Amino acid sequence: MRSWPSPEIPVLPVQGPPVALHDTATGTLVTTRPEGAARMYVCGITPYDATHLGHAATYLGFDLLNRAWRNAGHEVRYVQNVTDVDDPLLERATKVKVDWVELAERETELFRQDMTALRVLAPDHYIGAVESIPLVVSLIERLQEVGAIYRVEDDLYMSVTADPAFGAESRLDRDTMLRLFPERGGDPDRPGKKDPLDCVVWRGERPGEPSWPSPFGPGRPGWHVECTAIALEYLGAAFDVQGGGSDLIFPHHEMCAGHAQVAEPGTAFAKVYAHAGMVGYDGEKMSKSRGNLVFVSALRNSDVDPMAIRLALLRHHYRADWEWTDAELWDAVDTIADWRRALALGAGAPAAPVVTEVLTALASDLDAPRAIAAVDAWVRATLGTDGLAENSDPDAAVTMLALLDAALGLSL
Structure with missing residues (x-):
């Protein structure tokens, strides 16, 4: 599947510190130590609607990690x-009377446009569920070989008990898992299952639904096994970071870890599990079912500067749950204008300490609010609110423009 074009990233004159992230599986801050290239998998969209600000906040959070x-x-x-x-x-396709392939292609393209406008670095491999079906079939066959798969009518399930570490990623007790599972796509009450928490890995063909041939009969992949198969194929086991929204901690990331750890015994699926918070609107988490979505494309089409949208999102720590307001957006528009005025001066307050502070903040669990506060302080000093230092930096604007772009993804 085609990705979107990545923006060029300036090379900074100094190197940032090692990056530490909050790991959901341990509840601690873990310093990432990539061996070779840093490897990251972030769960993508189900393209049945446009990109809302909750989606955007998640992908911007992991864009900070990439940078x-x-x-x-x-x-x-x-x-x-x-x-x-x-x-x-x-x-959704049935409801709006549109071909499901056409709907998926249209919304995926809109997502690409939104990510391009927000200057999110593109993935090296952008893989659709449909094109990953051979990988899924191969993974299910490996799980069958170790006795982890069983059939219920035309569907295949994986036994969660096959993974001795099941539950370690989410750290949830069984009662909580049983409560969340049906809310997030699970079917704990289906007759014939060995355990209510077992998840489907291959959904047998249903009338009127798309299906593909397989050794198990016609059907299509389960959601969790799709991500597992793609991650193992393109990153290998024990990759550095598995990322996504906090609503994916269970069951999605728990099940992904289970599939991989049964297929690759003795090897963790990922070294760190990092999760972004939820963005609310009108008092509830943004979701299609609640009808409280604010779309990135709608803001862009109303002539809002995408850099203001990005700044408004980055003012919140990626792990925080928070609520979007229009006031936050307009405040970000004003802030961007102030920053551009300061940068237009050329000279300014010394930039080197700001570079150090911004890179240090982002290396400490992607603390964008702290980084933005450092930039705000530089802008105030440069514009004179705090008094421009006597030893002004003649190259401050050049340094700050590169820093904002390379570290925060803001092109001003």
Whole structure:
């Protein structure tokens, strides 16, 4: 599947520190130590609707990680999927009377445009569920060989008990898992399952639904096994970071880890599991079912500067849950204008300490609010609010423009 064009990233005069992230599986801050290229998998969209600000906040959060690694001197190998066949997509296509393939292609293209406008670095491999079916079939066959797969009517399930480490990624107790599982696509009450938490890996053909041939009969992949197969193929086991929204901690990332760890015994799926917070609007998490979505494309089409959208999102720590307001956007528009005025002066307050502070902040669990505060302080000093230092830096604007772009993805 085609990705989107990545912007050029300036090379900074100094190297950033090692990057530490909060690891969901341990609840601690873990310093990433890539061996060779830093390897990251971030779960992508199910393209049945346009990119909303909750999506954008997640992908901007992991874009900061991509940039922080690069500024620390690492190459990055980044993989993202597109679940271009799944129940929500098929249901939406039926409801609006549009071919599901056409709907998936249209919304995926809109997502590409949104990511391009927000200057998110593109994945090296952007893989759709449909094109990954041979990888999924191969992975299911490996799981069958170790006795982890069983059949319920025309569907195949994986036994969660096959993974001795099941539950280690989410650290949830069984009662909580049983409560969340049906809310997030699971079917704990289906007769014939060995365990209510077992998840489908191959969904047998249903009337009116797309299907593909396989050794197990016609059907299509389950959601969790799709991401697992793609990650193992393009990154290998024990890659550096598995990322996504916090709503994916369970069951999605737990199940992905289980599939991989049964297929690759003794090897963790990922070294760190990092999760972005949820963005709300009108008092609830943004979601299609609640009808409270704010779309990136709608803001762009109303002539809002994409850099203001990006700044408004980056003012919140990537792990925080928070609520979007129009006031935040307009404040970001004003802030961008102030920053551009300061940069237009050429000379300014010394930039070197700001470079150090910004790179240090982002290396400490991607602390964008702290980094932005450092830039704000430089702008105030340069514009005179705090008094421009006597030893003004004649090259401050050049340095700051490169820093904003390389570290925060803001092209001003």
